[in-house]
Amino acid sequence: MxxxxxxxxxxxxxxxxxxxxxxxxxxxxxxxxxxxxxxxxxxxxxxxxxxxxxxxxxxxxxxxxxxxxxxxxxxxxxxGVLLHHGLADDFGRGSVALAGDAAHVHSPAGGMGMNTGIQDAYDLAATLAAVHGGADAYAMLAGYRRRRMAAARQVVGFTDRLMRLVSLDTRAVHVVRTAAFALAGLVPPLGRRAALMVSCVTRTPARTGAPRLPSP
Structure with a gap:
């Protein structure tokens, strides 16, 4: 809720x-x-x-x-929100590309769906800018679909595991879960890693071949 x-x-x-x-x-x-x-x-x-x-x-x-x-x-x-997770079979077909909630759905906790959608939009804008600049449209859109599907699959999987963990209500799970939250807060590298995962930072554009938006 x-x-x-x-x-x-x-x-x-x-x-x-x-x-x-x-x-x-x-x-x-x-x-x-x-x-x-x-x-x-x-x-x-x-x-x-x-x-x-x-x-x-x-x-x-x-x-x-x-x-x-x-x-x-x-x-x-x-x-009231019924939590569910989903991923499109493909992020585009022909000249149609999907991004954001049209391509993946998540729990609202942590804003992971929003963060992933913003990254979709950035990648798609840079991809279209590259096509406008003369790059091959088929290859560029295929690259967008491949990159963003991989990123969204990773985020959806993480979100599903996280929500399963927090929804379990046995005493043993509560003790382990509380200790994990405390450890993430006390150990800076773990806290940073957790923050990056919740922010949906998966891979940088330079490492995935994603284009960058041109400077204004």
Missing amino acids: TADVDLAGAPDRALAHITPSRHGLLFMAPMPGGKWRLIISVRSPGGQRPDPPTLSEVQAHLRRRGLPRATVTTVHKSA
């Missing part, structure tokens, strides 16, 4: 916060205007999309996840 809320007694607004618990993951990100974006993982009976949470339900989820001092004062909007 997602909710944009006003909170009294909220944690530090200079940071995004991830709180793993036996009840599921809570992700909190500060938003403009003093709001908070909450992403709350819940089990949905029968695999159905959950109903948008009410103010009292959001408050109950915060308390169960260890934030008893945070009080929800306003819910500006909320939604």
Whole structure:
């Protein structure tokens, strides 16, 4: 479930916060205007999309996840989201190219779908600029499809494994998961690696043969 809320007694607004618990993951990100974006993982009976949470339900989820001092004062909007992951069979055909949500879908947590879509758009813009400059259109679009499918497949796989991990609610998994989050925060190389994965930084254009956008 997602909710944009006003909170009294909220944690530090200079940071995004991830709180793993036996009840599921809570992700909190500060938003403009003093709001908070909450992403709350819940089990949905029968695999159905959950109903948008009410103010009292959001408050109950915060308390169960260890934030008893945070009080929800306003819910500006909320939604139930059924998590699923998908990847197009191909990122283009002929003169048609796919990018963003038309090509891959992800969990909203971490903005990984958004980040991957932005990178699709950059690569496609640079590819079309190269074609406009005289490069072979077939070869360039085939290269775009190959690069972005590989990157999206990697991200979709990572997202699926991550959401499976955070959705498990046994005590043993909770202990290991909490330790992993703590270790990533204490060991800088692990933290940087985790940040790059969530940012969907897979390979640089120079290493994949992707074109670069020309300078303005």
